[in-house]
Amino acid sequence: MNNGTKLGVAAGVVVLGTAIAFVSTNSAQGKIPYTDAKAVSAGKTIYQNECASCHGADLKGEPDWQKRDENGYLPAPPHDVSGHTWHHDDQLLFKLTKFGVQSIAGKEYKSNMPAFEKKLTDEQIWHVLAYIKSEWPKDLAQRHTEMVNNK
Numbered sequence: 001m002n003n004g005t006k007l008g009v010a011a012g013v014v015v016l017g018t019a020i021a022f023v024s025t026n027s028a029q030g031k032i033p034y035t036d037a038k039a040v041s042a043g044k045t046i047y048q049n050e051c052a053s054c055h056g057a058d059l060k061g062e063p064d065w066q067k068r069d070e071n072g073y074l075p076a077p078p079h080d081v082s083g084h085t086w087h088h089d090d091q092l093l094f095k096l097t098k099f100g101v102q103s104i105a106g107k108e109y110k111s112n113m114p115a116f117e118k119k120l121t122d123e124q125i126w127h128v129l130a131y132i133k134s135e136w137p138k139d140l141a142q143r144h145t146e147m148v149n150n151k
Helices: 003-026 037-050 090-099 122-134 138-149
Strands: none
Touching: 037 122, 090 122, 122 138
């Protein structure tokens, strides 16, 4: 094998590895498993333990969630239909949960939302999102899924 062939093989391995990493990271895009009873049940437990203290056990969020406090922070928004969670596609919801709001909105954005990157696995985050989405009216959940898949 000459140097050109070796370089070509090495480049192919790098490209293949990058493709596999991309697919494994993004394979759940548009696929919040909200119709999977096991995922929803697991997500509900995680939500109650990790999210309900701010977003409410009933997904209703904190009072006056659209009004910043004296320090410039917004209260935790609801995840039911009265909020805006359903306006965001699956991948954005995942990224906000895993990496925190500031990863999307910028470091200057004031948010009490922690990043769960070191606390929850990707699968656990998808399960929490499945629980939240399972609580929306079926027609809204379906529209949300269609919105994501038509991007």
